[in-house]
Amino acid sequence: MSTFYAEWLVWALPFIAIPFTLLLSRWTRVRNWFAAAIVGISFLLAVNLLLQIQGGRTITSSIPWLSAYGFTVTVHVDGLAAFLALVVNSLGFLIVVYSQGYMGHEKGLPRYYSLVLLFIGAMTGLVLAGNFLQLYIFWEIVGICSAFLIAFWYDRPEAVRAGLKAFLVTRVGDAALLIGFVWLYVTTHTVDFEKLGSMASQGLIPLSLLTATGLLILVGAMGKSAQVPLHVWLPDAMEGPTTVSALIHAATMVNAGVYLVARTYPIFMLSQTWLTAVGWVGIISALLAASIATVTMDIKRVLAYSTISQLGLMFAALGTGTPGGWFASQFHLMSQGFFKALGFLAAGSIIHMLGTRNMEDMGGLRKRMPITFIAFLFSTLALTGVPPFVGFWSKDLIITELSLAHLNIQALLVIVVSMLTSFYMFRALFKVFFGPECKMAQEKDLHESPRIMTIPLLILSAAVVVLGFTEGAAANLLGLTEQLALELPTITASIAAILIGLTPSYFAFYLLKPNPRTFLDEHPTLKSLRQGMLAGYGFDAAYIAVFVKGISRISNATRRIQTGILAKNMWPMLAVLILLLLWVVMNL
Amino acid sequence: MNEQQLLQVFAAILFVSGFGTITSTKNLVKMIMGFQVMIWGVNLALFAGGLIDGQVSMFATSLVVISISIGASVEALALSLAILAFRRYGTLNPWEIRRLAH
Numbered sequence: 001m002s003t004f005y006a007e008w009l010v011w012a013l014p015f016i017a018i019p020f021t022l023l024l025s026r027w028t029r030v031r032n033w034f035a036a037a038i039v040g041i042s043f044l045l046a047v048n049l050l051l052q053i054q055g056g057r058t059i060t061s062s063i064p065w066l067s068a069y070g071f072t073v074t075v076h077v078d079g080l081a082a083f084l085a086l087v088v089n090s091l092g093f094l095i096v097v098y099s100q101g102y103m104g105h106e107k108g109l110p111r112y113y114s115l116v117l118l119f120i121g122a123m124t125g126l127v128l129a130g131n132f133l134q135l136y137i138f139w140e141i142v143g144i145c146s147a148f149l150i151a152f153w154y155d156r157p158e159a160v161r162a163g164l165k166a167f168l169v170t171r172v173g174d175a176a177l178l179i180g181f182v183w184l185y186v187t188t189h190t191v192d193f194e195k196l197g198s199m200a201s202q203g204l205i206p207l208s209l210l211t212a213t214g215l216l217i218l219v220g221a222m223g224k225s226a227q228v229p230l231h232v233w234l235p236d237a238m239e240g241p242t243t244v245s246a247l248i249h250a251a252t253m254v255n256a257g258v259y260l261v262a263r264t265y266p267i268f269m270l271s272q273t274w275l276t277a278v279g280w281v282g283i284i285s286a287l288l289a290a291s292i293a294t295v296t297m298d299i300k301r302v303l304a305y306s307t308i309s310q311l312g313l314m315f316a317a318l319g320t321g322t323p324g325g326w327f328a329s330q331f332h333l334m335s336q337g338f339f340k341a342l343g344f345l346a347a348g349s350i351i352h353m354l355g356t357r358n359m360e361d362m363g364g365l366r367k368r369m370p371i372t373f374i375a376f377l378f379s380t381l382a383l384t385g386v387p388p389f390v391g392f393w394s395k396d397l398i399i400t401e402l403s404l405a406h407l408n409i410q411a412l413l414v415i416v417v418s419m420l421t422s423f424y425m426f427r428a429l430f431k432v433f434f435g436p437e438c439k440m441a442q443e444k445d446l447h448e449s450p451r452i453m454t455i456p457l458l459i460l461s462a463a464v465v466v467l468g469f470t471e472g473a474a475a476n477l478l479g480l481t482e483q484l485a486l487e488l489p490t491i492t493a494s495i496a497a498i499l500i501g502l503t504p505s506y507f508a509f510y511l512l513k514p515n516p517r518t519f520l521d522e523h524p525t526l527k528s529l530r531q532g533m534l535a536g537y538g539f540d541a542a543y544i545a546v547f548v549k550g551i552s553r554i555s556n557a558t559r560r561i562q563t564g565i566l567a568k569n570m571w572p573m574l575a576v577l578i579l580l581l582l583w584v585v586m587n588l
Numbered sequence: 589m590n591e592q593q594l595l596q597v598f599a600a601i602l603f604v605s606g607f608g609t610i611t612s613t614k615n616l617v618k619m620i621m622g623f624q625v626m627i628w629g630v631n632l633a634l635f636a637g638g639l640i641d642g643q644v645s646m647f648a649t650s651l652v653v654i655s656i657s658i659g660a661s662v663e664a665l666a667l668s669l670a671i672l673a674f675r676r677y678g679t680l681n682p683w684e685i686r687r688l689a690h
Contacts, residue, residue: 064638064645064647065638065651066638068592068639567610568611570610571611573607574604574608574611588597
C-alpha cells in the first residue's frame with residue numbers, strides 16, 4: 001500500500017464524485033468546475049503513482065473478493081499502467097476544462113458530466129487492473145459510457161442509431177474477449193495477468209490454447225480499437241459531441257484494445273500465429289482507413305479514419321514480437337492520444353463557431369481563428385510526423401522496429417500509410433484554413449473561440465512539440481533495456497513519404513491546379529474508386545445485407561414459434577436452467 | 589456438501605424459482621417479486637463466493653450490500669411503473685396490455 005492509497009483513489013475518486021455532480025447541478029458553474037477539479041486531482045494522483053514507481057518498482061495491492069473462485073480485486077501499477085493512467089487523466093482534465101466552453105449552452109449537462117467522470121474513472125481502473133475479470137468489468141463500463149455519450153443528443157435519430165451501432169459492433173468483440181479469458185480461466189484456474197504470464201513462459205499452457213484464446217482476445221481488442229472488420233462504428237460515433245470524440249474516440253477508450261494486447265503480450269507472445277495476426281490486422285486497418293480518409297468531406301470523419309489508421313500502426317508495431325516494437329506501440333499510443341485530441345479539439349472549435357462539419361463549407365479561416373489554426377497545424381505536423389513533433393519520433397520508431405524485426409513488407413506499407421496520412425491531413429488543413437474565405441465566416445462575422453477553449457488548445461499544442469523529447473524517459477519508465485536509435489534510412493524514407501503526400505495535396509487543394517472536381521470528371525476510374533472509398537469499401541452495406549436482413553429473414557421464417565407472450569417464450573430458457581441446476585447438484 | 593456449496597445450491601434454486609415465477613404468473617406485481625427473488629439468488633451466490641474456510645470477505649460483503657440497495661431501487665422503479673400501467677390500463681395482467689403486439 002502506498003501513501004494516500006493513490007493506486008485506489010486515482011480511479012475511485014471520479015466514481016465517488018458522480019453523485020455530487022448530480023447534487024450540484026443547480027449551480028452549473030460550481031458543478032462544471034467541481035468535475036474538472038476531481039479529474040485534476042486524479043491527474044495529480046497519477047503523477048504521484050508515476051513518481052512512486054521510478055526505478056523499476058511496481059505497486060501491487062489486492063483485496064480478496066470471490067475467494068472461492070480465486071478472484072481478487074488487484075490494482076497493479078507498473079510502468080505501462082502508470083504511463084497510461086497519466087495519459088488518460090491529463091487529457092481528461094484538459095477536455096473537461098474545454099467542455100465548459102464547448103458544451104456551455106447544451107441541455108442534459110448533469111448526464112454529460114456524470115458520464116464523463118464515470119468514463120475517466122473506469123478507463124483509469126481498466127489500465128490499473130491486475131486481472132482479466134476486473135479489466136473486463138471496466139471494459140464494459142467504458143463501452144456503455146461511449147454508447148451513451150455518442151447518443152448524447154438523443155433527439156437526433158442519427159445520433160441514437162450511431163450509439164446503438166457502436167454498442168452492437170463492440171459487443172461482438174466483447175463477447176470474444178469474454179469467451180477468450182473464461183476459456184483460459186477454465187484450464188489454468190487463474191485470471192491474474194502476472195500468474196498467466198509466468199505460466200505461459202514456463203510452458204505450462206499448451207501453445208494451441210494460447211493461440212486460440214489469444215486470437216479471441218485479439219478480436220475483443222479489435223472491437224474496442226476499431227480495427228478492420230470491426231471498425232464500422234467509429235466513423236459513425238462522430239455524431240456525439242466533439243469533446244466526447246476527442247476524449248473517448250481518439251485519445252483514450254479506443255486505445256484500450258492496444259493496451260489489452262500490450263498487457264497480455266507476455267502471455268501470448270510465444271504464439272507466432274498470434275503475433276502475425278496482430279501485425280496484419282494493424283497493417284490492413286491502417287491502409288484501408290487512411291485511404292478512406294483521403295476522400296471524406298466531414299472533418300470529424302477524416303480524424304476518425306485517421307484514428308483507426310494510427311491504431312493500426314500500433315497493432316503493426318506489436319506484431320513484431322520484440323520489446324522495442326512493444327515500446328514503439330505504447331509510445332505511439334501516447335503520442336496519438338495527444339495530437340489527435342488536439343486535432344479534435346481544434347476541429348471542435350471550428351464546428352462550435354461555424355456550426356457545420358462539412359469541409360466544403362469551410363475555407364480561409366486562418367485569419368479569423370488564429371489560435372485554432374495553430375492548433376490544427378501543430379496537430380497536422382505531429383500526425384504526419386514532421387520533426388521535431390512527437391509523431392515523428394513515435395512513427396519512426398515503429399518503422400525502425402519493423403525493419404529491425406525483418407518485417408520489410410510491413411515497414412514499406414507503413415511508409416505508404418505515412419504518405420496517405422500526409423495527403424489527407426494537409427488536404428484538410430488547406431481546405432479549412434486556406435483559400436478564399438467561406439461565406440459562412442463572413443455571414444456570421446466569425447471570431448476565435450472563447451479563452452476557456454483556446455487555453456487547452458495551446459497547452460496541447462505545446463505538448464505535441466515537447467513530448468517527442470521524452471522518448472528516452474518513457475523507455476526507462478516502461479522498462480526497455482535496449483538502446484533506441486534513429487536510423488538515417490528510415491528518417492529519409494519517412495520524410496520523403498511526407499513530401500510525396502504533401503505535393504499532390506498542395507497542388508490540388510492549395511493552388512487548385514488541377515481543380516480536384518474537374519480532374520475527377522476527366523478520370524472516371526479515379527471517380528469510381530472515390531465512390532467506393534466514400535462507401536467505406538462496402539463494409540456497412542455487407543453487414544446490413546448479411547446480418548440485418550439475414551436475421552430478419554430468419555425471424556420471419558420462425559415467426560410461428562413466436563407467440564408474442566414473453567413468458568411462453570422464456571419456457572425453454574427455464575427448462576435449460578433447471579437442467580443446469582440438476583447437473584450441478586449431481587456433480588457435487 | 590460443505591456450507592459454501594449448500595449456499596451456492598440454494599442461490600441457484602432461488603434464481604431458478606424467481607425465473608419460474610416470472611414465466612408462470614400473469615400479475616405484474618408477482619413478476620416483480622419473482623425478479624427480486626432472482627436478485628436474491630445472485631446476491632447469495634456473490635456472498636457465498638466470498639466465503640473461504642467459513643470466513644467472510646469484507647469486500648465481497650460490502651459489494652453485496654451495494655447490490656441489495658441497487659436491487660431495492662430497481663424494484664421501487666419497477667413497482668412505480670406497474671402502478672402507472674395499472675392506472676392507464678386498469679389491469680395488472682401484461683397479456684391484456686398488448687398495444688405493442690398489434
